[in-house]
Amino acid sequence: MNMIKSAFASLVLAFITTGAFAAGGDVKHADVEFSFEGPFGVYDRAAVQRGLQIYQGVCSGCHGMKFVAFRTLADENGPGLSNDQIKAFIAEAGYEVEDETGELVPAQTYDYFPAVTGAGAPDMSLLAKARADGAVHIYSILTGYTGEEKEVAGTVLYENTAYPGGWINMAPPLWGDDVEYTDGTEATLEREARDVTQFLMWAAEPTLVERKQAGVRNIIFLIIFAVMLYFVNRRVWAKVKHPE
Template identity: 40%
Template sequence: MSTMIKMVRAFTAAAALAVAAPALAAGDHKPHVDRYQWSFSGPFGTFDRAQLQRGFKVYRENCSACHGLRLVAFRNLAENGGPSFSEDEAKQIASEYTVVDGPDDFGDMFDRPAILADRFPSPFPNEQAARAANNGAYPPDFSLLAKARAAHRGFPWFVFDAFTQYAEQGPDYITSLLTGYVEPPEGMEVPVGQYYNDAFLAGQFISMAPPLYPDSIEYTDGTPMTVEQYSKDVAAFMMWAAEPHLEDRKKMGFRVMIFLIVFAGMLYFTMKSLWRNVKH
């Protein structure tokens, strides 16, 4: 009996330590994550095609030197529900990239221009090369980052989020991170090679230098060329990359809900009809 009690106590202590570990590691730092308005929020939200194209422009001209997009194919840029580039535009974009193919008849690998069936090539041949080029830091791939990174809200907020269909924590966090480079508090020393960011989940210090500056990327549609706008556009593009079938999923969910409501009504009236002459 005493052995069982000891085992229960040990398990309880281990569980408590596991729960407390993230808080201890993070210290007193609470990431400052703002909540933004998105066209794709809510049960009927859809992607803004112009915003996705601007976001791709920000990625290609500013982010692609360090961050890959390995799960997205060039043909996806022309598919329904995405940035809505034409097929010719997608082919032109693909031709500007070089991918490794092969082996050829001699057993050698070779470089060639990308085609629609290819995925975006990584900017580095492997993780070690990526770390060597970034002072030991590994730039994450952008394919799923909008779903993998988020400042999760605690109780009771996540309960309300289930009813309000709030699922934009990732884009909110990415936008807050890109706009979160501020001066550190007085007396705080920033380590060499790092930068202060009050939205960074893993602490206040981040290895990535501020990537965006006003007027650094040209928009031709009259959209403001600010850091916040750049950040929101690339975050929306990353959300599409992580969930390209978001619009289809929402449409299917709405249809299923309508079917269930109608089906439940039919079952109710069928039950009333079958049991109308039976005394209860």
């Protein structure tokens, strides 16, 4: 009897703990799709450019991007900026680097986005790749704030349905109308979140489109090759199978 009781107790316990674990890890991902998904997916250049504007204007104060060089903003599959546009972007944003004497000088196109340290915010160079389903994760966090906040040991935490644990140590960075888009697009919260996600995905995986295109080319090649082999095979064996 005792054995049955304790077996029952551990069963109940297991049920409760797995249930609690599932609840703790329960993150709500937004139902969102991006142009770069699927075998023919590509980055939406206008969105990537607007996302760059959001990153620069809103996120770059806390999140660095130390593995991304300014010159890569020329990427045809990404932002596709001209050399002059990149120079103008650097100048307008006022990015600076230290020269060999330690003095701050204007950044050049071959320099990298600054690393931001100390704020406790992860670097964004690879964030979209470092998280499972990274693009959806980023978009969901940006749009997942409930408006609730609490203070824990002097730190304000913000309730966020997409963040593991449900509370994030980042005030809502986007509200809508945070930037005035240079291309005239209306800057709603969802639009901004989508655009900065496009940009961050490109930053983390700039060769995504080339890889997909190579994959599709390989599959087409393999199909043609298979058809060819079929006919060659028939021809080679024709005399054996159907002797005159």
